[in-house]
Amino acid sequence: MSAAGVRQLVSNLICLVALTVAGPVVHATIFPYHGLYRISLPDAGSVGALAVDGRDVCVGQGDTVSLYAPTSAERIDHQHLDGTVRALTTVDGTIVVAVSDPSRLEFLAARSLRVLRQRRLGAATPSELVYDSLARMLFIEYRTAHTVTRLDPQTGRALGSVRLVGALGQMAANGRGTLYVVNSTHDAIDVIGARRMNYEGAIPLQRCSTPRALAMDTVGRRLFAACSNGRALIVDADLGFTFDRFPIQYGRDLRAAFAFRPLGPHGWKGGIFFVGGGAVSAIQMQSFVRYQAAGRFPLTRRVTAFAIAPPVGVLWLAVAPSGGKPAALWRLGTPVSEVR
């Protein structure tokens, strides 16, 4: 890293740590992460999609997919696509990108971002991609069409589709052939049999208003839903039973992610992170049945995408341009994260 890069890194670190300390204390528990550094993005517009494959950070911004090295903060490569990047995910060494105008899938080589192949999609604009690596199933969601389609992860061929009723939010797959889609119209989680893409029913989210975000622990079989009324619910997916609730930030733009042992020691066996509403908050998983609120980190800029890198316990946030500043990637972690 250049001297200027180091200076920027130190500057950002001081800034974000100060922000952490000075920010309003909204929960007794201390949020375990601090700002490590941030990367200003050269392209215009907000980041629409973000993925971490364990080594590099893949960013979809406007019509460009870029690859960043997390340690040097340098852009390794980028690829312009004809259209707007709506979602992306990694599939066995390939980056699958959902692009609109026209709607299609682009399959890129993970390191070089070389376009391997394309697959035309329907007329609707894609909203989200989820790859279930255990079941080897790829799902694409079209929120404007209220539809979820299962795709062949290698070719992008549509294998089945289900139309749902209501406003759809984040998706999560259980690795065993079931897909969950949070439904903010019905305050519920729609359950889809992924093999046939049939609607199996809905899990109600009681006292949860307009849920938008959803994540899943496929081992513990827990669903984590974030509600716009400042509640996060932990649901036993086998029973559809909400057994715990935690206060989180209010917000209609929440997104959720779960990771096993993002920090490991000190009682952490996993973490659930909710981003949006001007903050990122955490719930610590102490066991499959015991969870604890783990604080909140206020954010000064709107987050447009986020991802978690479980092996190193790092959160990546993509923040929107603001006050003349371009979009940026913020990296949150602990000193331990850096060592590892």
Next chain:
Amino acid sequence: MNGLFSKLSTRVLLIWLASVLISQGYAALQPWPKLAGKAVLFVTGGITSPKPNDDAAVARHLRNLGFVVRTVNAAAPQAAADGAALIVISSTANAHELGKKFADMPIPIFTWNTFDYPNLGMTGPVLHRDFGVIDPVQQYADSFAVLYGFGANITSEISRAVGLKPQLFGTLYLEPETAGWGRPGPGGTVIADFFGSRRYAAVFTYEREATLENGRTAPARRVGFYLGNDDFHLLTAVYGPPAADPNLRQWAIGLKLFDSALQWAVSPPPPEPVYDPEALDTALRRAARGMKVLYVERVNGGEGRRSDAHIVAHLRRLGFEVKVVDQTAPQSVARGMNLIMISSTCSKWKLANKYVDAPIPLISLEGLLSDTLHFTGRDRYTDYGEHGEILESDDPPENYLDIVGAWSPMAAGLKPGLMKFTYHPGVLKWAWPLPDATVIATLPNEPREDAIFGYPKGARMADGFIAPARRALLPLDNSSYDDMTPQGKVLFDAMVLWAIHR
């Protein structure tokens, strides 16, 4: 004229009550819409409540069910319950502060305040023996065990509403948790239990007029529930596609059990039976028309021969068609019968397992058949036994019974407490039936030795046996029938009427 009309009307009403109510052990649950708007007094610990607790969630749930909830703390005066249709007591209320102020109130009580059970007379006073609370700090292993309840009773209104089966179910969601248990008195009904023993009741009830552990009678319905301070949100339930699995639906029934028990508590109890031998006699005569009784005895058996003859004569006088057979007759003789009555003159050994599975109501006058007939377990002198048999019992002869199930039509309107069953002390048999049985009378000073009880059809009996029809014990020694008091004979008739009712 008016007086005569009034008397006639009353008599008709009593006959109707005797004939109709005797057939029904429990009144039906009031539908939820009819319970909406009823006032509930919710007693908590207020600002002194241990934290965390689920009192707010419970209050919200009660409101969602349609109740008008008023929350008070344990120090609130008794008058706070005026106008309430139900008192709900949380474990967060200090039992010593609660004292006995609600004990005698004729208002139903639903409580998970385990330490308050003795105040209400629902259990004895001794911690760990009569009641207890399992918590993850003091009893870590047991706090996992209380995640599993057992459907001890499958025929009560609560059990039917829940679809309770004689199997384990999930009480609370997965975490080692705090839960209370109690050992109810002889008039109590265990709905669900812990640790594989009905001595550790997780959910238990007292019908109005049932005898409490302290010998008093319940002034209104009482329910004890296993919850701890912050367990309510962990009461099991299943939602969404997993609810399509019937096994899961029968497993995750904690919340349903809570709601059904609450519903039962606030529903009106059945009318109190009135002691009126004439009305009972009339009702029985009506019911007896066209009914056939198989009377099984030791024909020409010597002792008891006269009593057997008198019982048969009494049944025939009531209008029953009675067929008398010897104990050695094959079970096929019961075909077409409406009631089997087994005399105490029968030899348990010779009778073998006959009539056990007969899909016909059965009354045994012989208590020693209790294991054969699956009324109870097979441990003689522990599960069943006798008083007054010189060579077979250490207990003296007895002629009184203690009525503990006065609320039941089987008790014929007799008041709770001691009643003279026979004129002279003699042999009285007893058994300790399973929770599905309704216990009417125990032996005096022996609250676990039940003399008169009945199992409804479909009840879970001992050895996993399911009652193919009503089953009852009414212990008469060989010659006791001729020595019965009028009250004793009324009990006999009430039992017959209960048993034959379709």
